[in-house]
Amino acid sequence: MCFILHSAAVRQGIVDTVKRALGDPKVKSVVICGQNGIFCGGADIKEFGTNMSGPPLVPMIHAIEAANKPVVAAIEGSALGGGLELALGCHYRIAHSKARLGLPEVSLGLLPAAGGTQRLPRLIGVPAALDLITTGRHVAAAEALQLGVVDRVAEHSTVDAAVKFALSVAAKPLDARRISTYPCPCPSDFDALFEGAMQKVRQNARGAIAPVACVQAVRAAATRPYLQGMEREKELMATLFTSGQARALQYCFFAQRAVSKWSMPNGARWDTSKPRPVHKAAVIGLGTMGRGIAVALAQTGLSVVAVETQEKQLMEAKQAVSGMLERGAKRRGLTPAALHKISYSHDIQAVADVDLVIEAVFEDMALKKKVFQQLSAVCKPGTFLCTNTSALDVDHLASQTRNPELVVGMHFFAPAHVMKLLEVVYGPQSSPQAVATAMQLGKKMGKVGVAVGNCRGFVGNRMLKPYIEQAFFLLEEGATPELVDRALEEFGFPMGVFRMSDLSGLDVGWRVRKGDGLVESGLASGQPTRLREGRRYSPLGDLLCEQGRFGQKTGRGWYQYDQPGSRVARSDPWFHSFLEEYRARHGLVARRIDHQEVLERCLYALINEGFRILEDGIAAGPEDIDIIYVFGYGWPRHRGGPMFYAGMVGLARVLERLEHYHQAHPDVPYLQPCSLLRRLVASGSPPVHRWREVIKKLHSQL
Numbered sequence: 001m002c003f004i005l006h007s008a009a010v011r012q013g014i015v016d017t018v019k020r021a022l023g024d025p026k027v028k029s030v031v032i033c034g035q036n037g038i039f040c041g042g043a044d045i046k047e048f049g050t051n052m053s054g055p056p057l058v059p060m061i062h063a064i065e066a067a068n069k070p071v072v073a074a075i076e077g078s079a080l081g082g083g084l085e086l087a088l089g090c091h092y093r094i095a096h097s098k099a100r101l102g103l104p105e106v107s108l109g110l111l112p113a114a115g116g117t118q119r120l121p122r123l124i125g126v127p128a129a130l131d132l133i134t135t136g137r138h139v140a141a142a143e144a145l146q147l148g149v150v151d152r153v154a155e156h157s158t159v160d161a162a163v164k165f166a167l168s169v170a171a172k173p174l175d176a177r178r179i180s181t182y183p184c185p186c187p188s189d190f191d192a193l194f195e196g197a198m199q200k201v202r203q204n205a206r207g208a209i210a211p212v213a214c215v216q217a218v219r220a221a222a223t224r225p226y227l228q229g230m231e232r233e234k235e236l237m238a239t240l241f242t243s244g245q246a247r248a249l250q251y252c253f254f255a256q257r258a259v260s261k262w263s264m265p266n267g268a269r270w271d272t273s274k275p276r277p278v279h280k281a282a283v284i285g286l287g288t289m290g291r292g293i294a295v296a297l298a299q300t301g302l303s304v305v306a307v308e309t310q311e312k313q314l315m316e317a318k319q320a321v322s323g324m325l326e327r328g329a330k331r332r333g334l335t336p337a338a339l340h341k342i343s344y345s346h347d348i349q350a351v352a353d354v355d356l357v358i359e360a361v362f363e364d365m366a367l368k369k370k371v372f373q374q375l376s377a378v379c380k381p382g383t384f385l386c387t388n389t390s391a392l393d394v395d396h397l398a399s400q401t402r403n404p405e406l407v408v409g410m411h412f413f414a415p416a417h418v419m420k421l422l423e424v425v426y427g428p429q430s431s432p433q434a435v436a437t438a439m440q441l442g443k444k445m446g447k448v449g450v451a452v453g454n455c456r457g458f459v460g461n462r463m464l465k466p467y468i469e470q471a472f473f474l475l476e477e478g479a480t481p482e483l484v485d486r487a488l489e490e491f492g493f494p495m496g497v498f499r500m501s502d503l504s505g506l507d508v509g510w511r512v513r514k515g516d517g518l519v520e521s522g523l524a525s526g527q528p529t530r531l532r533e534g535r536r537y538s539p540l541g542d543l544l545c546e547q548g549r550f551g552q553k554t555g556r557g558w559y560q561y562d563q564p565g566s567r568v569a570r571s572d573p574w575f576h577s578f579l580e581e582y583r584a585r586h587g588l589v590a591r592r593i594d595h596q597e598v599l600e601r602c603l604y605a606l607i608n609e610g611f612r613i614l615e616d617g618i619a620a621g622p623e624d625i626d627i628i629y630v631f632g633y634g635w636p637r638h639r640g641g642p643m644f645y646a647g648m649v650g651l652a653r654v655l656e657r658l659e660h661y662h663q664a665h666p667d668v669p670y671l672q673p674c675s676l677l678r679r680l681v682a683s684g685s686p687p688v689h690r691w692r693e694v695i696k697k698l699h700s701q702l
């Protein structure tokens with residue numbers, strides 16, 4: 001018999017068919033398999049928010065385990081979540097060598113509540129079960145066999161192997177095959193093990209509650225009889241099931257898939273735009289970003305030409321790239337085949353025959369323009385020209401080439417071979433095929449690509465500006481870097497804004513502000529003004545840069561470090577007295593600022609800009625913004641991304657607080673609520689998946 005398990009109808013099908021098989025004397029044993037080469041991806045997540053109908057999973061799995069005929073799971077493709085829990089209820093499990101198994105519920109804000117937290121530790125022991133359940137990681141069949149999750153691995157037809165096996169065990173007793181009857185192997189260092197596990201998940205979870213509940217449920221398996229453990233599993237699941245975190249995480253699951261279905265304001269879409277194959281690619285400029293991009297490209301199996309015009313930099317890059325590839329291969333237990341995929345040159349002519357180029361030279365418009373002019377002359381017709389820029393005008397670069405339709409931005413995040421986010425930036429002239437090709441290449445590189453329109457800073461960095469600006473203003477008004485960072489880290493960011501600024505370098509923003517004509521010269525000696533063109537401006541960052549305080553790399557920034565390059569930020573008395581003097585000089589009286597104000601000022605200013613981005617059509621929907629923030633900017637996934645979070649807080653509340661702060665700071669335009677937010681509130685604050693309708697209406701009226 002073949003089944004898939006996903007929805008109410010599928011569960012009903014399994015219950016009915018198993019019942020029939022068990023009642024039929026001609027049937028000696030049962031094999032459960034999936035359809036189309038997939039055993040089961042688990043429960044239908046969309047069902048969770050609805051009135052769940054059909055037979056529940058737990059009694060269904062109990063009935064299978066209690067069967068008096070052997071039931072064998074034939075696992076092909078994936079056995080995930082409820083799918084693996086179903087397999088654990090079977091008496092035997094045979095997996096195809098390419099199958100992947102796991103209990104990913106924790107990543108959806110849940111725990112494996114169909115007996116997974118009770119059966120898995122009984123089967124493979126507490127430490128291994130804790131690892132799989134609290135991380136949600138998928139394991140390959142070989143590892144599953146080694147752990148004892150499956151009994152056999154098949155190289156060819158799993159179903160045939162399972163049927164043959166099922167017949168061979170047809171008459172064998174089943175008592176020793178029912179996992180729920182096993183004692184849970186109890187390690188001698190029980191307390192230390194669970195304390196350690198709890199400490200680890202709390203540290204990594206950044207406020208997420210599901211990993212903590214997973215540890216508690218496994219602890220119940222180790223300390224209580226099976227049925228009592230099941231009660232505890234259910235109780236913990238009930239708390240998680242209706243939590244905002246579960247909603248946020250499940251939203252992220254679908255949002256991540258939604259962003260691959262991109263569209264452009266001109267109507268071009270993912271399903272009508274065919275990407276062109278890329279066999280050979282080039283990277284121009286082998287600084288930090290270029291090296292990471294070359295590694296990520298080579299790891300996809302593409303031939304890569306890496307160009308760096310400065311000989312010394314080229315030699316250093318060659319060594320660094322080889323090291324990165326070797327370490328990457330070692331981590332994955334592979335030989336570094338990608339090493340031979342890269343050829344190096346100091347001559348741009350070497351890219352003449354490639355299908356796609358990613359320019360990653362220094363962030364300087366004049367330099368990038370020159371490179372694009374050269375590329376346009378050198379490359380074969382039809383080569384896609386991509387720029388890795390974090391903010392510069394992609395259209396302007398496109399205008400330097402003979403074929404602007406072949407130009408898109410590919411904004412990678414550092415380190416480029418590690419970070420998952422890729423902003424694919426299209427201009428008015430970019431062809432749908434160029435966007436489709438960059439999106440497909442990103443996917444091959446293991447990135448989550450989000451297609452966005454061209455504007456200063458695109459989506460991610462554009463929204464960062466009001467966020468950082470508010471943090472500076474809060475310092476002027478009475479906060480400290482420590483207070484602001486603590487509030488943001490407790491919210492769930494891995495790093496607060498000031499620790500992040502120290503890490504990435506204060507000079508980066510300084511250079512941009514100088515380019516924008518915002519930095520007054522000789523700041524430290526005089527009394528810099530706090531207004532620029534009628535807008536409030538804080539010169540605090542500029543003043544630190546004037547003192548050579550660029551952050552971690554100089555050992556001083558918003559914090560102090562033991563030595564340049566050191567990573568442990570310590571409070572800096574110098575900075576605190578500097579801040580006091582600064583306030584005194586400007587007649588600013590420090591007031592008490594609490595965490596709530598920090599979060600509202602920083603996050604609502606950022607969210608407000610997100611609404612402007614939607615209004616301007618730079619991002620197609622709130623999911624695009626949320627995925628950019630979750631994958632590229634450390635926004636805690638269990639809070640769903642900034643736009644989802646705004647919906648959770650309540651759009652009316654966000655609007656009211658922005659109005660309040662804008663009234664208090666009328667010279668800060670970023671705090672002025674944008675019209676899309678007002679419109680959404682006026683139309684009854686629809687849930688986030690309905691915002692696109694309101695945005696469409698707004699655009700049609702413009």
Ligand SMILES: CC(C)(COP(=O)(O)OP(=O)(O)OC[C@H]1O[C@@H](n2cnc3c(N)ncnc32)[C@H](O)[C@@H]1OP(=O)(O)O)[C@@H](O)C(=O)NCCC(=O)NCCSC(=O)/C=C/CCCCCCCCCCCCC(=O)O
Nearest residue numbers: 041042043044045046078080081082104113114238241257
């Ligand atoms: C590996 C995959 C399965 C496949 O990957 P891939 O081939 O790359 O394809 P994708 O692009 O990812 O997906 C294709 C489309 O399928 C959609 N999809 C995938 N999986 C699901 C799913 N599980 N549900 C719904 N939809 C799914 C996906 O969105 C794509 O759609 P589209 O084409 O974009 O439209 C990969 O997809 C994958 O990893 N999937 C997720 C696997 C997973 O996480 N599984 C676990 C699910 S949770 C689970 O199984 C839980 C089981 C136990 C339930 C116990 C219930 C007890 C309830 C108790 C409640 C008590 C509450 C009391 C409350 C009260 O008191 O009131």
